[in-house]
Amino acid sequence: xxxxxxxxxxxxxxxxxxxxxxxxxxxxxxxxxxxxxxxxxxxxxxxxxxxxxxxxxxxxxxxxxxxxxxxxxxxxxxxxxxxxxxxxxxxxxxxxxxxxxxxxxxxxxxxxxxxxxxxxxxxxxxxxxxxxxxxxxxxxxxxxxxxxxxxxxxxxxxxxxxxxxxxxxxxxxxxxxxxxxxxxxxxxxxxxxxxxxxxxxxxxxxxxxxxxxxxxxxxxxxxxxxxxxxxxxxxxxxxxxxxxxxxxxxxxxxxxxxxxxxxxxxxxxxxxxxxxxxxxxxxxxxxxxxxxxxxxxxxxxxxxxxxxxxxxxxxxxxxxxxxxxxxxxxxxxxxxxxxxxxxxxxxxxxxxxxxxxxxxxxxxxxxxxxxxxxxxxxxxxxxxxxxxxxxxxxxxxxxxxxxxxxxxxxxxxxxxxxxxxxxxxxxxxxxxxxxxxxxxxxxxxxxxxxxxxxxxxxxxxxxxxxxxxxxxxxxxxxxxxxxxxxxxxxxxxxxxxxxxxxxxxxxxxxxxxxxxxxxxxxxxxxxx
Amino acid sequence: xxxxxxxxxxxxxxxxxxxxxxxxxxxxxxxxxxxxxxxxxxxxxxxxxxxxxxxxxxxxxxxxxxxxxxxxxxxxxxxxxxxxxxxxxxxxxxxxxxxxxxxxxxxxxxxxxxxxxxxxxxxxxxxxxxxxxxxxxxxxxxxxxxxxxxxxxxxxxxxxxxxxxxxxxxxxxxxxxxxxxxxxxxxxxxxxxxxxxxxxxxxxxxxxxxxxxxxxxxxxxxxxxxxxxxxxxxxxxxxxxxxxxxxxxxxxxxxxxxxxxxxxxxxxxxxxxxxxxxxxxxxxxxxxxxxxxxxxxxxxxxxxxxxxxxxxxxxxx
Numbered sequence: 001x002x003x004x005x006x007x008x009x010x011x012x013x014x015x016x017x018x019x020x021x022x023x024x025x026x027x028x029x030x031x032x033x034x035x036x037x038x039x040x041x042x043x044x045x046x047x048x049x050x051x052x053x054x055x056x057x058x059x060x061x062x063x064x065x066x067x068x069x070x071x072x073x074x075x076x077x078x079x080x081x082x083x084x085x086x087x088x089x090x091x092x093x094x095x096x097x098x099x100x101x102x103x104x105x106x107x108x109x110x111x112x113x114x115x116x117x118x119x120x121x122x123x124x125x126x127x128x129x130x131x132x133x134x135x136x137x138x139x140x141x142x143x144x145x146x147x148x149x150x151x152x153x154x155x156x157x158x159x160x161x162x163x164x165x166x167x168x169x170x171x172x173x174x175x176x177x178x179x180x181x182x183x184x185x186x187x188x189x190x191x192x193x194x195x196x197x198x199x200x201x202x203x204x205x206x207x208x209x210x211x212x213x214x215x216x217x218x219x220x221x222x223x224x225x226x227x228x229x230x231x232x233x234x235x236x237x238x239x240x241x242x243x244x245x246x247x248x249x250x251x252x253x254x255x256x257x258x259x260x261x262x263x264x265x266x267x268x269x270x271x272x273x274x275x276x277x278x279x280x281x282x283x284x285x286x287x288x289x290x291x292x293x294x295x296x297x298x299x300x301x302x303x304x305x306x307x308x309x310x311x312x313x314x315x316x317x318x319x320x321x322x323x324x325x326x327x328x329x330x331x332x333x334x335x336x337x338x339x340x341x342x343x344x345x346x347x348x349x350x351x352x353x354x355x356x357x358x359x360x361x362x363x364x365x366x367x368x369x370x371x372x373x374x375x376x377x378x379x380x381x382x383x384x385x386x387x388x389x390x391x392x393x394x395x396x397x398x399x400x401x402x403x404x405x406x407x408x409x410x411x412x413x414x415x416x417x418x419x420x421x422x423x424x425x426x427x428x429x430x431x432x433x434x435x436x437x438x439x440x441x442x443x444x445x446x447x448x449x450x451x452x453x454x455x456x457x458x459x460x461x462x463x464x465x466x467x468x469x470x471x472x473x474x475x476x477x478x479x480x481x482x483x484x485x486x487x488x489x490x491x492x493x494x495x496x497x498x499x500x501x502x503x504x505x506x507x508x509x510x511x512x513x514x515x516x517x518x519x520x521x522x523x524x525x526x527x528x
Numbered sequence: 529x530x531x532x533x534x535x536x537x538x539x540x541x542x543x544x545x546x547x548x549x550x551x552x553x554x555x556x557x558x559x560x561x562x563x564x565x566x567x568x569x570x571x572x573x574x575x576x577x578x579x580x581x582x583x584x585x586x587x588x589x590x591x592x593x594x595x596x597x598x599x600x601x602x603x604x605x606x607x608x609x610x611x612x613x614x615x616x617x618x619x620x621x622x623x624x625x626x627x628x629x630x631x632x633x634x635x636x637x638x639x640x641x642x643x644x645x646x647x648x649x650x651x652x653x654x655x656x657x658x659x660x661x662x663x664x665x666x667x668x669x670x671x672x673x674x675x676x677x678x679x680x681x682x683x684x685x686x687x688x689x690x691x692x693x694x695x696x697x698x699x700x701x702x703x704x705x706x707x708x709x710x711x712x713x714x715x716x717x718x719x720x721x722x723x724x725x726x727x728x729x730x731x732x733x734x735x736x737x738x739x740x741x742x743x744x745x746x747x748x749x750x751x752x753x754x755x756x757x758x759x760x761x762x763x764x765x766x767x768x769x770x771x772x773x774x775x776x777x778x779x780x781x782x783x784x785x786x787x788x789x790x791x792x793x794x795x796x797x798x799x800x801x802x803x804x805x806x807x808x809x810x811x812x813x814x815x816x817x818x819x820x821x822x823x824x825x826x827x828x829x830x831x832x833x834x835x836x837x838x839x840x841x842x843x844x845x
Binding site for chain 1: 530531532533534535536539585587630631633634637638641652653654655656657658659660662663667670671673674677678681682685686689722723725726729730732733734736737740741744745748768769771772775776778779780781782783784785786787789790791792794795798799802
């Protein structure tokens with residue numbers, strides 16, 4: 001127990017030294033790129049910033065999926081000529097059942113219909129379950145059901161796509177060091193350090209930004225009544241509550257955009273957004289404009305018409321301009337949204353936490369003062385009540401502080417105010433093992449054992465107890481980490497790391513120091 | 529410097545903790561009952577983590593004019609649950625209830641900001657917390673789950689490491705501790721939020737530590753003194769570990785104290801719960817946990833209690 005080989009001593013001291021070295025990156029920026037420079041990040045409650053929890057609207061994802069399934073049904077049953085068209089009625093989506101249903105006019109054509117639907121359903125990969133399950137009755141009622149796997153895949157794709165688009169939008173907005181991550185099945189966490197007022201970002205990520213180019217239907221004159229089939233009556237951006245009728249058919253989609261930049265119109269000096277299509281979009285745009293010279297077309301963003309210019313000549317170059325009384329910021333934001341692409345479904349902010357930098361600085365100061373005062377109080381307590389062994393424990397506690405910081409740095413953990421509280425409490429609990437050992441040594445000395453035997457017995461007998469008490473502490477902190485959220489996780493991490501480093505400093509370092517002291521002084525009685 | 533200056537508790541104390549073994553339990557049960565009543569009335573003050581809603585902290589250029597702030601808010605049609613001084617004179621905390629939809633919550637935040645910026649130029653928003661109804665429900669659920677599972681794991685762990693009487697004793701004591709923590713929350717109107725769950729879990733973990741140390745000693749003494757009556761053996765174990773129990777509680781108390789005093793508003797409630805929990809946990813380790821062990825283990829942990837005791841103390845059947 002009280003004998004350490006040279007190698008063991010070197011390893012223990014080496015770990016301590018390494019711990020101190022690993023803390024350095026927290027104090028200064030990396031001197032060279034090739035160095036692995038890992039440090040503890042400050043949580044938003046300490047550095048100031050905004051935390052947003054976004055929820056992807058999965059109902060919209062499902063609705064869109066069913067909508068496209070219905071489109072598929074329409075297209076495939078229309079047939080190539082009017083002769084082989086299959087007639088049906090009552091085509092409707094049932095989002096609650098993940099189903100699309102319709103009724104064939106002529107039940108006898110059921111086999112034809114099922115054959116025609118083949119491309120819609122698609123062929124599943126070997127061994128994989130079908131994405132869409134088709135059931136039918138002899139009376140000609142056909143039901144298409146999305147399989148749970150397909151739904152899950154769709155949801156996963158939707159959230160991944162959303163994350164990607166949110167990331168692009170935030171990156172373009174100039175926030176430094178944002179963190180964007182998935183949480184659970186339908187949520188996205190966004191952390192924006194240094195952003196005190198997240199309103200602009202919220203607006204930027206709160207918009208679906210689904211951009212479409214459609215023809216204006218000039219035949220519709222009653223803009224307040226019911227829209228005829230295949231036409232949407234949409235509000236027109238700008239002063240007054242103007243409305244405009246546009247065809248539902250989407251001619252070119254925002255997905256075909258290659259680039260969008262804010263700029264000014266050299267003639268009028270007003271802000272515009274210049275865009276260009278990829279080759280598919282350019283070709284379609286050219287076709288549409290060629291066929292509709294002299295008629296207005298609408299640029300629609302999230303069910304609002306931004307502008308509806310007249311087509312003066314065919315636009316074959318694949319690029320164009322959106323003008324609509326923009327301010328510089330609005331033109332920039334629109335360009336960002338168009339470049340980043342449309343969200344697959346709307347996002348809602350379900351949780352927001354913003355901390356101003358001043359408050360963060362206050363929190364750091366409060367945490368640091370508490371840490372220093374707490375450390376001194378505990379150290380004084382140990383010195384007064386346990387003498388030399390108390391001071392040894394204090395030295396170990398000091399090194400423990402470095403070791404904790406070193407492990408947290410390696411993990412690149414996030415430090416929060418509760419995390420700092422966790423460090424302080426760990427220090428308070430860390431000396432517990434020293435107290436246990438000291439009390440044991442003391443007892444053994446009183447029972448008449450010689451110093452060395454008392455030390456041996458003290459350490460070995462206290463071990464079980466130390467282990468038990470740390471294990472129970474570890475259990476509850478792991479639970480806290482697992483179920484906790486936000487700053488509380490910081491607390492769980494620091495305390496968990498603290499328990500582990502404490503085991504090292506108490507069980508090895510303190511014992512080593514006491515053993516060396518004993519070998520040096522060879523005391524006839526122990527100062528306990 | 530080298531020698532300890534004081535001892536916390538003199539060595540070789542022989543305090544007869546078990547003399548009035550039920551007194552401690554009665555007091556504890558009484559306090560826990562009151563706490564349980566206070567849980568229902570007046571109830572806990574839920575933080576927005578758990579209740580949902582909005583908290584905004586502002587700093588005004590001069591001492592805050594509460595009338596102006598309240599006026600601006602009511603003019604904007606915003607219902608608040610309280611506009612309070614927070615920290616110093618220039619700091620104000622505004623709390624608003626949960627809104628029916630997430631979108632409405634977001635709108636409220638924007639409206640408050642606009643209304644106040646118009647009314648009081650130079651006002652700065654220090655902190656905004658807005659938690660929607662879905663999220664607060666989940667946070668509450670997860671927090672309770674963390675508490676429940678931790679208790680269960682502690683029970684299982686002690687059960688594996690010791691005999692079942694120890695596990696039941698520890699968990700019964702923990703439940704008594706827990707109810708008192710709840711009573712403390714209801715009494716002080718400290719906010720019950722996620723950070724508070726962390727505090728309670730830490731307190732429970734700490735309290736378990738204490739119990740484990742005493743139980744470890746009991747188990748060791750059970751092997752060492754084969755014939756000592758259980759009552760005396762438990763008393764001896766408590767006395768032997770008294771210095772450690774009080775010493776460790778002392779250091780943790782000293783570590784938590786500066787947090788309560790200087791830690792700032794967002795952590796102070798955590799620290800006060802720690803301080804309270806340390807006091808309760810320590811006293812329950814001494815007065816309650818061992819008593820329960822004595823009651824449960826009287827005829828089981830020690831089979832031959834009828835054997836004559838070594839030091840002549842009367843054996844308890």
